[in-house]
Amino acid sequence: MGSESVDEVLYPAAAAGVHLSALRLDGLNRIQGSASSEEQPTTSGMEKGHQEPFVIGVAGGASSGKSTVCKMIIDQLRDQRVVVVTQESFYYGLTDEELVHVHDYNFDHPDAFNTELFLSCIQNLKRGKAVDIPEYNFKTYKSVPDARKVNPSDVIILEGILVFHDSRLRDLMNMKIFVDTDVDVRLTRRIRRDTIDKGRDIKTVLDQYSKFVKPAFEDFIVPTKKYADIIIPRGGDNNVAIDLIVQHIRTKFGQHDLCKIHPNLYVIQTTYQIRGMHTIIRDAATATHDFIFYADRLIRLVVEHGLGHLPFQEKQVITPTGSVYTGVEFSKRLCGVSVIRSGESMENALRACCKGIKIGKILIHREGDNQQQLIYQNLPKDIANRHVLLLDPILGTGNSAVQAISLLLKKGVQEANIIFLNLISAPKGVHMVSKRFPRVKIVTSEIEFGLNDDFRVIPGMGKFGDRYFGTDD
Structure with a gap:
């Protein structure tokens, strides 16, 4: 599996099916803890002399279980302040011309995202500044600017299919997780999600999958797997892997708190x-x-x-x-x-x-x-x-x-x-x-x-x- 090989890594997590590839956790001593939730309001005194948050990137193919992994991490870090920022929020809204040919629009291409705005928001969060996050409507294909206010937190989770694609985003991350799930499982989940949550018919979903989703996965998403510090097979079904990750984060929280004292x-x-x-x-x-x-x-x-x-x-x-x-x-x-x-x-x-x-x-x-x-x-x-x-x-x-x-x-x-x-x-x-x-x-x-x-x-x-x-x- 390329760079995710565990032959060079001593951490004995093979039984959990979690692959620990590179040895890059550059800033793990910079973690601190408080309360959790995706949009929990936080105390703002971080801008002056704030402690940089711990940033986790969670990437993987569509419907691989990224959101589930994020939720499981948050559930186990209830005594910390955690915020999730999804890459989907930064889709470009479609023009009138693009709306006419919406079924020919590739939502899995890097150019579909407003990466500059995404990058700016995360940089400001790392500096201890509150940011306004847009919201994307998948039924109208329009972006609503400044729809959600996100406050500085101790842990920031960046979730999306291509969060590892841009090196500038990768450089902001302290830990990079790739959720690796079987292609048939991902397709089944995608059909269920797009037909129920997004109101699309099965034929449209399958056409889009074969025309855009599968090629984009192979061309843009799989190559970013090499940047992952941790690769989790089976996504949210891999409880042992999640426990190992959370245990490691908690250890760093304890160390940082003691170093502050x-x-x-x-x-x-x-x-x-x-x-x-x-x-x-x-x-x-x-x-x-x-x-x-x-x-x-x-x-x-x-x-x-x-x-x-x-x-x-x-x-x-x-x-x-x-x-x-x-x-x-x-x-x-x-x-x-x-x-x-x-x-x-x-x-x-x-x-x-x-x-x-x-x-x-x-x-x-x-x-x-x-x-x-x-x-x-x-x-x-x-x-x-x-x-x-x-x-x-x-x-x-x-x-x-x-x-x-x-x-x-x-x-x-x-x-x-x-x-x-x-x-x-x-x-x-x-x-x-x-x-x-x-x-x-x-x-x-x-x-x-x-x-x-x-x-x-x-x-x-x-x-x-x-x-x-x-x-x-």
């Missing part, structure tokens, strides 16, 4: 590759060697992101061609500190990124939620003069992290010089560390739901150290 929290940009690696290492059935392999890959990403927060200065070098290249040079006064023993799993990735880096160690005995006791420390003697990357793959209650950071401060390390790296973080731990040490940067790859009664992170990934070093049961 704590500006020192940094969640690395999510892709389905990252979600796939998380799925593997969170699976209790994953073998030790696979756990280590994919954990190492994730740790490397977190370390690289953390290094990006180090101070730097401009530096010029001479290239082999004799040219001058102006670049940057990062701080050389750097060390790592791992919290034994899980934190030691992150040392190899740090060494791979920073040749010859010094790494200290801290051992904290954990007993329940509150009983934390410092057992051992071995830190570089000049640590007070260094930037410190604190390594611990899981931030749970935050008690161990607070004790480790407190020790670093006692050793003379500046609070702003500490970057705390972990794979997953529970909100409670983020709150505790940020409240005590607001200048410490926290870099993580995912935010968890919370803690269970045993103070374990959920959904979590178990006892990380035991699984990584092969000492679990």
Whole structure:
């Protein structure tokens, strides 16, 4: 199926029949949440310093189930503000001459839509401005301008057969979904819809389908499938696929809300590759060697992101061609500190990124939620003069992290010089560390739901150290 192949994607959704093609979710950290509905009025304070909405494009052939998919997403996001803007609203009204030959008019051609107006409306919504959307009457074939007012929302869903056709529209989308449904099913649905809802006779519907709809699908719609991030077979009948999509969106909402509260929290940009690696290492059935392999890959990403927060200065070098290249040079006064023993799993990735880096160690005995006791420390003697990357793959209650950071401060390390790296973080731990040490940067790859009664992170990934070093049961 071309670009929708899942061979290169780790996200194990094949059982759901959902294909995750490209790894483009560029802006998933920019989601926020509130109430839902297609035309729900929203509070307007977004124009000044607003948070950009999360834009989802839903494309596919006529009667493939696009509207059903949109409705299912909205139904599951009832606690968010969601608005749907359909491409059909932007059909050009037919002229008197075109009305005479209406049965020869191709409604499935890109030129049938007022794409410039469509684009302008979505751009304004992204800027936090309310817009007036036209309405198309399929019985009179006329467009009624400014028929519906749409307010800014947290999630904007663009639905239509050709919403992926124009690159400018695609560039506005954070997630692109293609609804793929069997051709016979689509034809049956189209006959039922056009005869009942649009008052057309069956012969006219079939003639239009063979003359325009089918060729346009092959010429204009199918080629846009390659731009999809997610391909959903069976459309609205694929409940598992919808659940996976909504779960991913909800995860991003939670991360964004926490990042708004704590500006020192940094969640690395999510892709389905990252979600796939998380799925593997969170699976209790994953073998030790696979756990280590994919954990190492994730740790490397977190370390690289953390290094990006180090101070730097401009530096010029001479290239082999004799040219001058102006670049940057990062701080050389750097060390790592791992919290034994899980934190030691992150040392190899740090060494791979920073040749010859010094790494200290801290051992904290954990007993329940509150009983934390410092057992051992071995830190570089000049640590007070260094930037410190604190390594611990899981931030749970935050008690161990607070004790480790407190020790670093006692050793003379500046609070702003500490970057705390972990794979997953529970909100409670983020709150505790940020409240005590607001200048410490926290870099993580995912935010968890919370803690269970045993103070374990959920959904979590178990006892990380035991699984990584092969000492679990």
